[in-house]
Amino acid sequence: MMTFLSFMMSFLVSISPVVPSALAPELTSFTCDGNLVETTIYNNENGAYSIVKAYEELDAGAFVVINLENSKLMLPRTFNVGETSFTDGKWWWSYGDHQHPTFQRLTALGEIQEFNCEAQPANIGLGIATPLSMESVSN
Secondary structure: OHHHHHHHHHHHHHHOOOOOOOOOOOOOEEEEOOEEEEEEEEEOOOOOOEEOOOHHHOOOOOEEEEEOOOOEEEEEEOOOOOOOEEEOOOEEEEOOOOOOOEEEEEOOOOOEEEEEEEEOOHHHHHOOOEEOOHHHHOO
């Protein structure tokens, strides 16, 4: 009986669809309006930098580093309930939808410029997309 139960459990697990965990920041490469954007989330509450492996591990000092073509943004964590988001008051990065994060910029005129982002496979950094340039988002 145990052998049959083990076989059935193995079979059910093998045919179950694989769904990426919403709690794992494994999706770190994105295209935003056709441009490459790569992100890494760090914890730093006590000065010990560590890469975040699960969203549930975020500490009060967490921040995201967003790599653009010729610059980097470092945005501190917000404490908005129900979302994982980061902002410095000018730039905003939010994982409300982990496949399509929100990336916005507040322009000098007070307007919000939004970039349409989509998660990419891990090998996107091999030249498939063009990195987002700061010049392409100038005022």
